[in-house]
Amino acid sequence: MENQNLFHAIPSALPEELVQRLTGNGRVRIERIVSRGQASPEGFWYDQEQDEFVLLAQGEAELELQDPVERIRLVPGDWLVIPAHRKHRVAWTSARQDSIWLAVFY
């Protein structure tokens, strides 16, 4: 069994956010997301069927959430749970280094 590394195998060009399914089953999905300065489009909100646990493993980012409105700054190690259907978007990610997220949808 080979282990893999969350910080490795990042493409040198990253015109869009990179979303990769690491593992999961019919009910659970674990993803790595790599952002290089990208943010969600203005006015776009994620509205998900499942709860999401999200950990910022590297980089720096800001999330924006609705109901209630919140803006959360994240540094490495920060994690939160976004309940299903709580609208949210990535407001900002650092352009100076890659932001690497681990997301579990469950």
Next chain:
Amino acid sequence: MENQNLFHAIPSALPEELVQRLTGNGRVRIERIVSRGQASPEGFWYDQEQDEFVLLAQGEAELELQDPVERIRLVPGDWLVIPAHRKHRVAWTSARQDSIWLAVFY
């Protein structure tokens, strides 16, 4: 909504491995595990009902697995999936720094 940090709020004394449930539901459990030189007892093997995704976020550790026998060295960012019922144990963790794991049982 408060975010929390995987690397914070670690007790100064850690006579045993620290296992904390971060979130989950009836089917999924997400835990933080902190090891300070601890390993599984000699001859003890985890034999779990669920698949486990495990990420070493900080530190240095070695896992031992059966069927087939493997010994896997982990550095920060390394992750693997341990299928349900594949017997495994923590063979070693660094005593020089805390090893911080994120585990998802699903």
